[in-house]
Amino acid sequence: MNLQLSGTSLVFPTASCAIVERNNTERKNTIKMTIENRKYKDTVFRMLFNNKAHLLELYNAINGTNYANPDDLTITTLKGETFLKMKNDLSFIINDDLSIYEHQSSPCPNIPLRDLYYLAATLKEQFPTEKLYGSTTIHIPCPKFLMFYNGTTAMEDKVTYRLTDMFIKKDTLPSVELTVTALNINDGHNKELLEACKALKGYSIFVSKVRKYKQVVENEYNSTHTTPLNLLVDKSEVMKSLIKSAITKAIDECIQKNILKDFFTEYRKEIIEVGVLEYSYEQHIQVIKDESYDNGYNNGYNSGEKNGEKNGIKNTTDLFSWLKSNGREADVLLAVDDSNYLSQLFTEYEEWKKNNTPNS
Numbered sequence: 001m002n003l004q005l006s007g008t009s010l011v012f013p014t015a016s017c018a019i020v021e022r023n024n025t026e027r028k029n030t031i032k033m034t035i036e037n038r039k040y041k042d043t044v045f046r047m048l049f050n051n052k053a054h055l056l057e058l059y060n061a062i063n064g065t066n067y068a069n070p071d072d073l074t075i076t077t078l079k080g081e082t083f084l085k086m087k088n089d090l091s092f093i094i095n096d097d098l099s100i101y102e103h104q105s106s107p108c109p110n111i112p113l114r115d116l117y118y119l120a121a122t123l124k125e126q127f128p129t130e131k132l133y134g135s136t137t138i139h140i141p142c143p144k145f146l147m148f149y150n151g152t153t154a155m156e157d158k159v160t161y162r163l164t165d166m167f168i169k170k171d172t173l174p175s176v177e178l179t180v181t182a183l184n185i186n187d188g189h190n191k192e193l194l195e196a197c198k199a200l201k202g203y204s205i206f207v208s209k210v211r212k213y214k215q216v217v218e219n220e221y222n223s224t225h226t227t228p229l230n231l232l233v234d235k236s237e238v239m240k241s242l243i244k245s246a247i248t249k250a251i252d253e254c255i256q257k258n259i260l261k262d263f264f265t266e267y268r269k270e271i272i273e274v275g276v277l278e279y280s281y282e283q284h285i286q287v288i289k290d291e292s293y294d295n296g297y298n299n300g301y302n303s304g305e306k307n308g309e310k311n312g313i314k315n316t317t318d319l320f321s322w323l324k325s326n327g328r329e330a331d332v333l334l335a336v337d338d339s340n341y342l343s344q345l346f347t348e349y350e351e352w353k354k355n356n357t358p359n360s
Contacts, residue, residue, distance in 0.1 A: 044278065046103070052073050055070070055073060057197050060197075061200065073092045077091045086118065090102075097141055098141035099146070104182075105150060108147070108321065115178060116163060123140060146182075147161075185203070187205065221242060247276065
């Protein structure tokens with residue numbers, strides 16, 4: 001299968017909300033320390049494709065190739081260890097292609113700019129600056145950008161994002177372009193691709209099962225408790241427990257049906273841990289959406305916008321995306337349950353945008 005892709009997409013952070021106590025400095029510091037000690041950088045998607053064999057299978061499925069040796073891959077994923085402090089999901093070189101893959105659970109039209117950052121940071125690591133001023137041409141691998149989308153917002157099988165679409169001024173002959181192709185990997189989408197990549201298909205099935213069991217356990221809770229979930233004042237811990245149960249059930253079924261059996265068996269504990277963070281984050285975004293619909297959401301953005309729901313979700317997603325790209329997943333987790341800390345981060349983000357926007 002050859003999709004003839006020229007670009008990628010980004011999605012944004014699937015980290016999560018598992019913190020209950022608000023305005024509790026000791027609790028906040030404990031959580032932050034725990035996250036940083038674990039060096040939490042992964043999602044289930046990244047865990048799966050950190051395996052070179054799975055990653056090579058994905059590359060072959062995308063490009064219609066048949067490379068057989070995983071060691072042919074040169075991993076270039078940014079891990080935030082240089083002074084640039086940037087991290088991305090997956091990046092590697094093979095066949096003179098530099099593939100930059102991002103996984104997202106929400107649409108992200110800003111992905112071309114993010115990938116431009118990732119590309120520049122990756123090339124800077126691969127090619128020393130001093131060589132740029134020589135008289136000999138430096139030959140670089142061909143960049144290819146992809147985003148794998150598995151969110152709940154409806155999206156076509158394939159969506160193309162372009163850097164030029166972000167330009168304030170439209171240029172008929174732009175000097176630079178970066179194209180990102182977003183692929184919907186939810187069940188029922190891009191079937192040919194999923195059939196060509198067993199690992200990607202298994203991941204898609206796992207996600208659909210988590211969502212199925214999440215609905216099941218929520219219904220069970222509502223049928224056995226006097227106060228239903230939607231009326232709980234603070235349901236963070238309850239939702240965390242229900243999400244953990246749903247992920248556990250999904251893993252059990254996948255193992256039983258031989259879907260990524262080795263992966264789920266070996267990394268069961270880590271997958272549950274990371275999965276709870278991911279799906280709790282999605283739950284938090286839904287809460288923001290619900291609250292914004294009723295009240296409007298302008299936390300940290302006192303700009304007089306009327307579209308509270310739309311702007312609140314976008315602003316929060318942009319903030320979390322910026323934090324993630326700077327290696328600050330810990331701040332995302334702390335902010336989801338602490339409105340004061342979230343406001344501080346918005347202020348910091350606004351200041352950064354002010355200092356990094358042309359003509360500001």
